[in-house]
Amino acid sequence: GAVVSQHPSRVICKSGTSVKIECRSLDFQATTMFWYRQFPKQSLMLMATSNEGSKATYEQGVEKDKFLINHASLTLSTLTVTSAHPEDSSFYICSARTHGGSGGGSSTDTQYFGPGTRLTVL
């Protein structure tokens, strides 16, 4: 299967600082990348959808000025958590998809997940 990497895997920062998380598709070109957040014992929550070369689409309730997303190339998307606070501590996971299919269901709808980044804000 396709490989998606994330860096860093774990980060601890002080309140008020910004943290950048990188998501890379290693063996395929990802026209679309997704950013999720998962709190302990809860389900994945989609934060935003990122298409290469265009602005990200944020889910309702996600502050776009706080969670900056850049998808400058077909293999790299970044999520920057600005002015992080303890309530931002969570497990952040990206996923990547090649491109949308032409209908009827397709393997190109498959999302491959990165290993996740555990953020702790002190």
Place this chain on the structure above:
Amino acid sequence: QKEVEQNSGPLSVPEGAIASLNCTYSDRGSQSFFWYRQYSGKSPELIMSIYSNGDKEDGRFTAQLNKASQYVSLLIRDSQPSDSATYLCAVTRTASKLTFGTGTRLQVTL
């Protein structure tokens, strides 16, 4: 009504038995269906994908899809302790975002 529903479990099965995980979805326009496995503290890992009605087998895993009943299931044969994890059902329309269920926690007991 939730868009994708799964029994949260835990579903406990003895080693060597068949584990049956079920999922229902509400969007009749859904075209692609996925099962992901998530170990505690790890990210989801794709187990199976299915796009048309019927069964799809891959090793010990079989996915079953019934679009008329809006139902998708995952069977795990010869369950092993290493299969103990949370299994996430996800559905999507073509070229759209995934909608996840809350997951079913599977425990395979010795």
